[in-house]
Amino acid sequence: MEIFVYHTPDQVPDTHSAARKGGLSLEPPDCAIVIDVLRATTTMATALESGAEAIQVFDDLDALFRISQRWPTERRLLAGERGGIKLEGFDLGNSPAECTPTRVSGKRLFMSTTNGTRALERVRCVPILLTAALTNRAAVVRYLLAQQPHTVWIVAAGWHGSFSLEDTICAGAIACALNAAQDNDCAGDDESIAAMALFERWQTRLPQLLRYAHHGRNLAALGCETDLDYCAQIDSVDIVPLQVEPGVLKAASLNLSTT
Ligand code: MLT
Numbered sequence: 159m160e161i162f163v164y165h166t167p168d169q170v171p172d173t174h175s176a177a178r179k180g181g182l183s184l185e186p187p188d189c190a191i192v193i194d195v196l197r198a199t200t201t202m203a204t205a206l207e208s209g210a211e212a213i214q215v216f217d218d219l220d221a222l223f224r225i226s227q228r229w230p231t232e233r234r235l236l237a238g239e240r241g242g243i244k245l246e247g248f249d250l251g252n253s254p255a256e257c258t259p260t261r262v263s264g265k266r267l268f269m270s271t272t273n274g275t276r277a278l279e280r281v282r283c284v285p286i287l288l289t290a291a292l293t294n295r296a297a298v299v300r301y302l303l304a305q306q307p308h309t310v311w312i313v314a315a316g317w318h319g320s321f322s323l324e325d326t327i328c329a330g331a332i333a334c335a336l337n338a339a340q341d342n343d344c345a346g347d348d349e350s351i352a353a354m355a356l357f358e359r360w361q362t363r364l365p366q367l368l369r370y371a372h373h374g375r376n377l378a379a380l381g382c383e384t385d386l387d388y389c390a391q392i393d394s395v396d397i398v399p400l401q402v403e404p405g406v407l408k409a410a411s412l413n414l415s416t417t
Pocket of ligand 1: 194196197198199239241242243252271272273274275315377
C-alpha cells in the first residue's frame with residue numbers, strides 16, 4: 159500500500175490529472191480517506207453507529223434544502239454547522255453528542271459543515287471513499303487491510319485551508335496502524351512520515367492535543383468540552399462510513415476477511 163497524506167484539501171491534486179510527487183507515481187488513487195476529527199467525520203461515524211440510514215453531504219446549502227425536500231419528513235434530519243455553531247433552522251448542528259439512536263435511527267442526515275464536507279467534495283470521484291476520525295481509526299484500518307487498495311490518499315479537512323493538528327495526527331494514527339499490520343512495509347510520502355511522528359509523540363495525550371489545537375480552542379470557548387473528550391477516544395466506534403453514491407455515505411460491511 160502506498161500512502162499519501164494531504165494536510166489540507168487544497169493540496170490534493172486534481173484527481174483527473176496524473177501527477178508526480180515524492181518520487182512515487184501518482185495516478186488518481188484507489189482509495190481516499192477524509193478526516194475531520196473536530197468534528198464532522200467523528201459525528202458521521204457516531205450517527206451511523208446510532209443507526210442513521212445514511213449521511214448525504216453538501217457544500218452548497220441551497221442544494222441541501224432542495225434535495226432533502228424530496229425525502230419523507232419523518233425520515234430526514236438537516237445537520238448544519240458554520241464556525242462550530244449550529245445553523246438556524248437545522249435539526250442538528252455538528253456534535254456527535256446529538257446523534258443518539260433516539261434522534262437519528264432510521265433517518266438520513268443531510269449535512270453541511272465548514273470544512274469536512276468540502277474536503278469530501280474534493281475526492282468525490284475516487285472509487286473507494288471513506289471517512290475517518292480517531293474514534294473509528296481501527297475499523298478504517300481493518301477495512302483497508304481487507305480491501306488492500308494499492309494507493310491511498312489521506313485528506314485532512316484542515317481549517318479554512320490551513321493545517322489542523324487533530325486531522326494530521328489522525329492521518330498518522332492510520333498510517334502507524336497500517337505499517338504495524340504490514341511489518342513496516344507500507345510506502346509513504348514525507349507527509350505521512352511526519353504525521354506518524356506526530357501521532358507517536360502524542361498518542362497517550364490525545365485529549366490534551368485536541369485542546370491545544372486551534373479549532374479545539376474554538377470549540378472549548380463555545381462550551382463543547384465534552385465533544386473534545388469524545389472525539390479523542392481512539393478506536394471506540396466500529397463503523398466505516400463509505401461513499402455508496404456521490405455524496406452519500408453508509409456504514410460499510412465489516413464482515414471482512416483480511417489477507
Ligand atoms: C468542519 O467541518 O469544519 C467542522 O466539523 C467544524 C465543527 O463543527 O467542529
